[in-house]
Amino acid sequence: MKVINWTYALDDTALLENHMMPSYPLGVNVLLARVGGSVYAISGVCAHMACPLFTGKLEGYIITCPCHDWRFDIRTGKFLDAPELGLVTYSTKSEDGKLFINLKSKIDTKLL
Numbered sequence: 637m638k639v640i641n642w643t644y645a646l647d648d649t650a651l652l653e654n655h656m657m658p659s660y661p662l663g664v665n666v667l668l669a670r671v672g673g674s675v676y677a678i679s680g681v682c683a684h685m686a687c688p689l690f691t692g693k694l695e696g697y698i699i700t701c702p703c704h705d706w707r708f709d710i711r712t713g714k715f716l717d718a719p720e721l722g723l724v725t726y727s728t729k730s731e732d733g734k735l736f737i738n739l740k741s742k743i744d745t746k747l748l
Contacts, residue, residue, distance in 0.1 A: 642736035
């Protein structure tokens with residue numbers, strides 16, 4: 637039997653469409669973004685110099701790091717200018733008005 641470990645991240649209503657918010661479930665820095673009605677979760681720090689992505693710019697599915705303008709696709713975590721680089725992504729779900737992240741579902745984008 638497969639066990640899925642969902643961890644509370646924030647209330648569903650706190651994350652508005654086309655917005656992003658940081659969350660720290662179990663101390664893990666995660667950036668949540670809602671685009672097109674779906675919620676995405678990626679590492680909250682840039683792969684370049686660990687700048688906090690929640691202070692960056694979200695345009696569609698693209699988050700731009702505020703420090704050096706590195707751009708990542710929030711759906712895959714891939715760095716747009718070098719797809720072999722990327723951020724960890726996590727599965728999300730909404731249940732009973734709360735958003736949850738499966739921290740054990742992290743996807744290594746180098747394998748995609």
